[in-house]
Amino acid sequence: MASEVDVVLADERQLTPTSTEPVPFSIFTPLQKRWILFLTGFAGAFSPLSSFIFYPAIVPIASGLGVTVGLLNLAITTYMVVSGIVPSILGNAADTIGRRPVYILALFIYFAANIGLATQNSYPALLILRMLQSAGVSGTISLGYGIISDIATPSERGSYVGIFALGPNVSPPLGPVIGGALASELGWRWIFWFLVIAGGFCLLMVVLALPETARPIVGNGSIPATGINRTLLSMLLSKIRGDENKQVQGVAKKARLVSFPNPLASLKVLLEQDLFILLLCNGIYYATGSCAQASLSSLFIQIYGYKELQAGLIYLPFGFGGLAGVYVWGEYRNHNAQYLKLTKP
Known part of the structure; x- marks a missing residue:
């Protein structure tokens, strides 16, 4: 007859798992990940699109507002200045909230700024609204990398x-073509x-169906998101099922403190020598490229008599080259990571 101690030990062996399964890095399914990539890529397209779609319309916008092309180019400069500052603020805010x-x-700021740009009639309003437009959309690419x-x-x-x-x-090749076609056929306001x-x-789709992925808030996706x-879509489905107040079984909510975003937090990466060199080289490349792209369409219109649509087509080689390069680079990096993983002793 088994003793009381034997019975207790047998019960403990039944309650103790014999094997521990590794916690997945993310519980999102491949289909969900593809959806998230689609939405973030779509949102990220608006930052370069808002620049490149503007270039073929520089001359007609300057003419419509009664200013010189040189003055209108300031709208490009202020757009880029804001786009260099705001992502550091939004990126830190996204990590906390x-x-x-x-x-x-x-995206709401971007939406409102575009309405203002379509209806304004003065050069100062154009400058201010272009900065607001940049503030709204310039951080979407860095947010995508965070996701x-x-x-x-x-x-x-x-x-x-x-x-x-x-x-x-995809915005560099398509943006100027769309901008040139709209400016020549319907007017620059379109x-x-x-x-x-x-x-x-895009804003509507994000509100409806972009899940929260920030690991300080939802972990690997297993911690239920709350509020905004x-x-x-999940709120509406929960109300239909009548389980909006139920807790997910076995999952505890994670307590978190919301702090004010620190725009200087991202500058710490500049203290690392390799990252500083990398950012410096990319900054020089981006600066020279932006100088050429901003003036290219207006020069072709003034010197060669191009129409707005023709001026937009001259950006196609640069855009298609960028598309091919980024896809090949991504595949190479993934292949290199797999190779290092297999050859690691």
Whole structure:
């Protein structure tokens, strides 16, 4: 007859798991990850799109507002200055309050700024609204990279970045063509109405169905999101099922403190020598490229008599080259990570 101690030991062996399964890096399914990549890539496309769609219309906008092309180029300069400052603020805010609220705020500002740009009639209003437009959309690319780090392991991120970057890199070839066609056929104001429609559609999809991925808030996705971090679609489905007040079984909510975003936090990476050199080289490349791209369309219109649509077509080689380069780079990085993983002793 078994003793009481034997019975207790047998019960403990039954309650203790014999094997521990590794916790997945992210519980999002491949289909969910593809949806997240699509939405973030779509949102990220608006930052370069808002620049490149503007270039073929510089001459007609300057003529419509009664200013010189040189003065109108300041709208490009102020746009880029703001785009260099705001992402550091939005990126830090997204780490503390979540990706979804920052995406919604950024796209709403962008949506409102485009309405203002489509209806304004003065040069000062154009400058201010272009800065507001940049403030709204310039951080969407950095937010997208943050989401990739939330849902993808380091060995997967190369291909994820390659797919995500197709959104921002499709704008250089398509933006000038769209801008040139709209400016020549419907007038330059329709450039901004187009951005209102496209940006509003993107904002609607983000509000409805972009899940929260910030790891300080939802972990690997297993911690339920609450409030604005929760998608509107999930709220509606929960109300239909009648379980909006139920807790997910076995999952505890994570307490978190919301702090004011620190725009200087990201500057710490400049103290690392290799990253500083990398950022410096990319900054020089971006500065020289921006100088050429901003003046190219107006020069072709003034010197060669190009129409707005023709001026937009001259950006196609640069855009297609960027598309091919970013996709190949992503695949190479993913392959290199897999190779290092297999050959690691």
